[in-house]
Amino acid sequence: MRILIDSGSGCCNGVGRAISTAESYLADHSELFSLGAIVHNDAEIQRLAALGLRTVGYADLPGLRGSTVLIRAHGEPPSTYELAKEAGVSLIDCTCPVVLALQRKIAAKYAELSPVGGTVLIFGKRGHAEVNGLVGQTEGHAVVVESMADLEEKLSSGAISPAHPLALFSQTTKDPEEFAALAAKLRKDNPDVEVFDTICRHVSSRHRALREFAATCTVVVFVCGRESSNGKVLFELCRSVNPRSYKIESADELPAGIFRPDDIVGICGATSTTRWQLEKVAASI
Numbered sequence: 155m156r157i158l159i160d161s162g163s164g165c166c167n168g169v170g171r172a173i174s175t176a177e178s179y180l181a182d183h184s185e186l187f188s189l190g191a192i193v194h195n196d197a198e199i200q201r202l203a204a205l206g207l208r209t210v211g212y213a214d215l216p217g218l219r220g221s222t223v224l225i226r227a228h229g230e231p232p233s234t235y236e237l238a239k240e241a242g243v244s245l246i247d248c249t250c251p252v253v254l255a256l257q258r259k260i261a262a263k264y265a266e267l268s269p270v271g272g273t274v275l276i277f278g279k280r281g282h283a284e285v286n287g288l289v290g291q292t293e294g295h296a297v298v299v300e301s302m303a304d305l306e307e308k309l310s311s312g313a314i315s316p317a318h319p320l321a322l323f324s325q326t327t328k329d330p331e332e333f334a335a336l337a338a339k340l341r342k343d344n345p346d347v348e349v350f351d352t353i354c355r356h357v358s359s360r361h362r363a364l365r366e367f368a369a370t371c372t373v374v375v376f377v378c379g380r381e382s383s384n385g386k387v388l389f390e391l392c393r394s395v396n397p398r399s400y401k402i403e404s405a406d407e408l409p410a411g412i413f414r415p416d417d418i419v420g421i422c423g424a425t426s427t428t429r430w431q432l433e434k435v436a437a438s439i
């Protein structure tokens with residue numbers, strides 16, 4: 155049996171930067187608070203918790219006066235910065251530069267479209283932290299589109315009107331093909347719709363490379379946290395080209411009897427899966 159670890163897997167730059175910032179801070183301080191989980195990955199959160207990283211929610215901020223709070227790579231809406239100021243906490247802002255640029259783009263487009271009755275559309279998962287941060291750039295007025303079925307429903311109910319100016323953006327971790335299909339659907343009714351492909355290049359290039367990697371292996375072990383939405387997308391992509399694909403959070407979840415002696419086992423993961431976790435799974439196999 156051969157075991158390969160996908161060279162493109164491991165934390166993306168944005169998440170890796172947030173983690174290393176937290177590690178550097180905790181090298182000199184006993185405690186740091188993260189607003190929301192720093193990464194959708196329980197094993198990594200436990201490792202960081204042992205160093206002193208505590209995950210907190212918005213309701214905890216008023217009780218943290220004088221403390222330092224990390225803003226994770228997903229970013230936050232403007233209201234969070236106001237809340238933090240009122241609560242008297244210091245911020246370490248680890249918003250990924252790619253997400254920050256997207257927030258600014260959306261804010262500028264909203265300022266342009268709202269006076270003329272236009273709408274900013276965001277392809278993403280409703281309630282996802284990054285999407286909340288993006289919607290926050292539009293005073294809550296952006297319309298989140300989760301899927302083609304959701305878009306069709308919103309067009310037929312009038313929640314999205316193709317007669318008005320529209321601008322479509324994407325959450326950075328969405329599937330590029332689904333985004334292209336939504337853009338094509340909108341352009342059918344309104345050829346002037348503005349389409350901004352804001353899917354992170356790290357993610358879109360991962361899609362192509364991962365598809366190839368999964369196809370060259372006889373079995374795929376995909377490692378990611380249960381809450382990782384990017385993990386769900388990338389795992390489905392592996393399964394679409396390799397039906398012998400298994401998603402696990404850690405080595406102890408490996409189903410029994412899935413390997414054959416002549417297998418080429420491919421180990422890969424989401425943008426929130428660390429390299430050490432992939433290596434641990436490989437060692438266990």
Ligand code: SF4
Pocket residue numbers: 166167168169227228250251252253326327354355356357425
């Ligand atoms: S996926 Fe891309 S945009 Fe999102 S945090 Fe990672 S590097 Fe940044």
